[in-house]
Amino acid sequence: MTSFADDPCRGGLLPLETALARILAAIDPLDADEWLDLRPAIGRVLARDVHAPVDLPAFTNAAMDGYAVITAGLTPGTPLTVVGHALAGKPFTGMLRPGQCVRIFTGAAVPRGADAVVMQEAVRRDGNQIHLQHPPQPGENIRPAGGDIRKGERVLRRGERLTAARLGLLAALGIPAVQVFQRPQVAYFSSGDELTPLGTPLAPGRIYDSNRYSLHGLLHSLPVAPVDLGRQPDDLERLAACLAQAGEQFDVVISTGGASVGEADLLRRALTRVGELHLWRLAVKPGKPLIFGRIRRAWYFGLPGNPVSVHVTFTQIVRPALWHLAGGRSFRPLRLRLPCRNRLHKSPGRLEFQRGRLIPGVDGHWQVEGLAGQGSHQLATLAKANCYIVLPAESSGAAPGDVVEVEPFETWSTDD
Secondary structure (H helix, E strand, O other): OOOOOOOOOOOOOEOHHHHHHHHHHHOOOOOOEEEEEOHHHOOOEEOOOEEOOOOEOOOOEEOOOEEEEOOOOOOOOOOEEEEEEEEOOEOOOOEOOOOEEEEEOOOOEOOEOOOEEEEHHHEEEEOOEEEEOOOOOOOOOEEOOOOOEOOOOEEEOOOOEOOHHHHHHHHHOOOOEEEEEOOOEEEEEEEOOOEEOOOOOOOOOOEEOOHHHHHHHHHOOOOOEEEEEEEEOOOHHHHHHHHHHHHHHOOEEEEEOOOOOOOOOOHHHHHHHHOEEEEEOEOEEOOOOOEEEEEOOEEEEEEOOOHHHHHHHHHHHHHHHHHHHOOOOOEEEOOEEEEEOOOEEOOOOOEEEEEEEEEEOOOOOEEEEEOOOOOOOOHHHHHHOOEEEEEOOOOOEEOOOOEEEEEEOOOEEEOO
């Protein structure tokens, strides 16, 4: 277990990069794995490298409909005799001879002796003979055996996530099951006496409990097993008991609310009763009051209560941490440099994530537009946004036409 030498409750705000580096250094990936068939393995993280058991393609085949020919000795105007057909799954079994051709369809095995496929649009057929418009080159319109992947070649690496394309690749190689890391067990809850369950009329001063639904969506995009612990009241004893029990049962515990400074913000005190506080407060807007610590077997993330702050701190801190815990390779968000269409206001001091929309310009190139309503409580703006505009701590905003850094919500990548 890692602890930090400096007191996390003293000093200034911690830069995002520093906080994330400390968190990733503290967390060791889970080492348990399991075998899964391909369909349930979608979205999971590979626990072992995968090598090709066969060539892909497994045999030399036609890239399009046409005629399989022998290129040697072909001269314009010389007719070729059609001696058979080759279809996908029904190959021509004979040996092709000079002066002959085989009618062939896409995906069918190229007959022995043939070294090119002439596309049917470049052929004039007259009964049982064809006339070529031009002589083909060796290898034309042919997919050679092993041209995509050679037998024994490493095709996927440990730590890579199984996407739809990767699942298709494994199936094409005839691999029915893979070893994947087990999913971290992640518990989450919201805290606050003001929170009201959905379907219940709001009393004065109360709000609906939205953060748990945001966390539900954010967690389900990751290879983890989430469990909703519901809403917890503003009661120090009950919060401490909830954290202690969750710390024994789960790999990660996430809460929202009760993370900032104040008499009613109890989660930091509850954590210090039952676990360890490793760091607190980020130099980020929105999302300054983030808690990271340890409770028995579980890592703990205490996120702010404002809904936009939850989204920012989860995507920038919790998501890469969970990805690392799940055995994934190094995580980094996709960042683009794009011109901004409107003025952005910001005070220097903290790294800021403003909500924006990616919009195609009249010239077809993408631009970004900052949205009105940048308060950390304004969920409507977050729902309209499809990206963050990432403004450095020293930035004082941006003028129309300035190039800014943009992080799309739905597109992310891993280091190769």
